[in-house]
Amino acid sequence: MLPEYVEKSIDQWFKKSDEATFFERIELQEEAVKKYYDKPYAVRYGKVLNYILERMTVVINEGEKIAGSVKEIIPDDEQREWAENLSCEWWDDVSEEEKQRRIMFYYSPGWIKRRNPLLFTFGHLSFDWEAIINKGLGWHAERAQGLIDSGEFADDQDKIDFLTGAVECYKAQTVLINRYADEAGKAGNDALSAVCRKIACEPAETLYEALQLIWFVVLISQKVAGCGVFCFDRMDQYLLPYFEKDIAEGRLTEEEAFGLIVEFFNKNNEILDHGDHMSQESDVVKNNLEVTYDDPNYIIIAGLLSKGVSGVNKLSHMMIRAQHELGLRNPFVVVRWHEGIDPEFWSEVCDSMRSNSTVVVYNDETMIPALLEFGIDEEDVYGYGFYGCNDPLIPKKEGGLRQLWVNLVWPFELALNGGSAFCVGAGDWVHDPSANFDMRDRLIGLMSGVYSGDTEGYKEPESMEDFIAGYKKQLRFLLLQYMEKMEEDYLKEQEYSRGRIRIEDLFLQGTIENATNWIAGGTKYHKITMQGSGLATAVDSLAAIDQAVFKEKKYSLDEIRQALRTDFADREDLRIYLDSLPKFGNDVEEVDKYATVVTNAFCDVVAEMNEKRTGLYTYMPTLSTDRDFTGMGACLAATADGRRAGEQISENQSPYMGADHSGVTALLNSVSKVPFHRITGGPLNVMLHPSTIEGDDGLAKLTALFSVFMKRGGMQLQLNVVGREELLDAQKKPEQHKNLCVRVTGYSAYFVQMGKIAQEELINRTVN
Amino acid sequence: MYGKMKGIIFNIQRFSTKDGPGIRTTVFLKGCNVNCAWCHNPESIDGNQMLRFDSKLCISCGRCAVACPSGATEMVDGRRVYYLDKCTLCGDCVSACGADALEIVGENYTAEELYNIIIKDEDFYKESGGGVTFSGGEPLLQQEFLIEMLRLCKAVGIHTALDTALNIEWDRVEAVLPWVDLVLLDIKGMDSRKHFQNTGVSNELIHKNAVKLAYMGVPIIVRMPVVKELNDSIEELEAAADFMRAWPNLKGVEILPYHSLGVDKSLEYEALEAQKKFKAPDSDFIDKARELFTASGIKIL
């Protein structure tokens, strides 16, 4: 049973207008930025934040325990035009070079345009939530002030500015929380008023206070400062002492604790807008004025605390139950599975997944060795977590996301063609070898153009081993080229970031202590996620070459090369033959073994990059495409799996669309052959028809299915239990399916709010 | 030679969750000696391979005719024409067709090949208490192959289930039982006249065999497909309950209302239309059945 307030809030959220927006943020921000323009950067940052938090409307909704909302309005045409124009003012004259110095990495031009250059952050990280609640905002401010007063950094004005800005920021947050205390008091809500008054400066002592404090920090960071896509770290662990103390001292019943957790979870949904950021073509997204509007916030639960010690506790159970009953797209709960996990808990997790709640599972048994291989220390590794979309992190010890979607199909094209691309690519990219990983690629982290490889010393392969060696050579060539350019970029960015601050620098480990923002090296870890994309397309293509050219000797390599170059013009027969060869996802050893070949080649190159690197950043391999698998296919020629030029590549860790027809056990067997003990993240979407797993009996089967996948070395699982008929019906009658929640890649979306293209993709992948 | 015997298989379904306990692989053996009016897979009745053509998918490109080495397929007036008597089922036209309009229905497997597929999901069987189910058609029609398969599976401890209508000589049933852990017994009706109308065969032999089977020590789950107005009467249920009440190894009865059997979407239009005249029993039928069977001490699964 959900608390009444939450039921009402969910209902209202679905009813709210697509155009509702937190407009006063933009107005206040603009006033403040102009007012403090002459202050040093970090100080200005703190002043601006303070200006907004002193003035933004305090919203307390009737019936809620945990407060903290923003005031939304529907802007009129004039207001909208004014706001739209701001982005031109901020960004139109900024060159790519300058953008790169300032921000280095972002999603898309649409994403950047709502952001004032001063308040820039990319989010995608975890604060030290434990320190926030255990120590309080006052302690944080005093620590920073203490460092200024100590004289330790007296000869470095940038550092002094940084710390001064930080102190301003902490105090600004205290200001807003005190304003909530005032308002609550005026409204006669003494309980809320007392909680707010206390946590405005002091540490939290109860579960209620802890959740309320975390929520204020989220609200400020996410809705005002634009730092979204949070990881909440291991919430079932750091909240446990508060919960246990409350229970022991009779302050709270378990049901009341559950109510607070549910309210906190729902807050994460409440601050979202309608729409889905991966459907950039949809109007809701195009017209959105928010800095963050659909960011999935990840909560990590269960998992090992240390070797052999499970973290599953009462709160883990409660959080799964909360997800199950809420059925919302946000937050996003990541369950860390391990050998010997409490079977009752595991069954609850599977039951919750079966109900399409936003729960995914990761495997400690593969993740921990992979993180150790790619540069995480033994003392930190058990604390790992994820943020959206499915990227690993060591919470509180590293800054935001930096990534490259590594198109694993490119080296295949290059290997087949002596290092040169077939150049069928669409788009406005320059087809010039020197353009590989040009600025736009690096800024958005996509390989979206046409690439050329290593043409030196090419010899026609005489065996499959030769061909594989060629694949590795091209992959290595591309990634080392990327690394070289990237290292230069980061040096420029670090230089630019001196004396600057971002909201996250307040709550990470190492930044304040060193008076250095994370970008300049304040934190312990810095990484770039290398998202290996198109695994199945690469695997199927290699397997096809092996079969057609070397095993059956039915076609020569040159014949295939010519056919692919011309997109099978006059060679439909060859395409049909290639298409009919066995594919990844059907538990066929001769094909699946190439998943090992490709993954190991990829990981070996990434490992080599880590050996060669000179900068702050280490590289971590994942297998993931997000939803960009369509775009990543656009510039690729036809491939030996029978795929035509320009068609999409395979999605995440899945088989090529429609290629798996041997049942879900075969799919899981194929995928679990990937050497995941070297892969640090990425999703596998599993689709099941509701009828196959209904009832208690069905739950037992689902639980067994997933247990085996994990035991066989699978890494991640996310489930959609939905039939095609239901999705088609939802397209026709959206109002009747408004809360149908589906897992997309590293986030969930309400199906009817997704763009048409995304809807079709999902329908095509759904079993009858 | 061990494992080299061949069987003809209609379909293999992995992660089968409706044919016995746990996660199973269900193997559908081709060939049947009962002809249920509501059968979704008419092609499974014939015990031989055949070439299936789906005119809806055909784009009349003519590749099949070019590929056919035996003159069994021709293009006449831009349409595919097929001569059954000339066809050797070589499959060349199937691989030539890019529109997926052709398919060889039924595939020959050696026992070893089939076993190698079944064994791939061994971990799932163990974890879930599942195993393999041999279904059909009527699997007992390929009795020797079936025994070979059952023995291979039992040898490594895989739980085996047999889905049968028992419309076959008793000694052929008895011969496989040593390797069968569970029988899924299809009872399609108690009234012998109606049974004949609905399936084309009498239920006399079936019932005799069923009674013998009931005392062989093998656990039995009875499965009753129910189609509105064909066999959904209370009298049928009462007769069935009476019939089974005393069976010592009866684990329970599963009612399979027509709709949940799932209409095969790849059926030709006419066949699909023909299917539509069958309807599921009324929604309260299962409740009535549950009451009635429970009163006789029989569990509804």
Ligand code: SF4
């Ligand atoms: S090859 Fe396929 S699509 Fe072409 S005519 Fe034959 S059956 Fe039709």
Ligand code: SF4
């Ligand atoms: S299966 Fe072989 S013989 Fe029969 S029609 Fe096709 S190509 Fe001709």
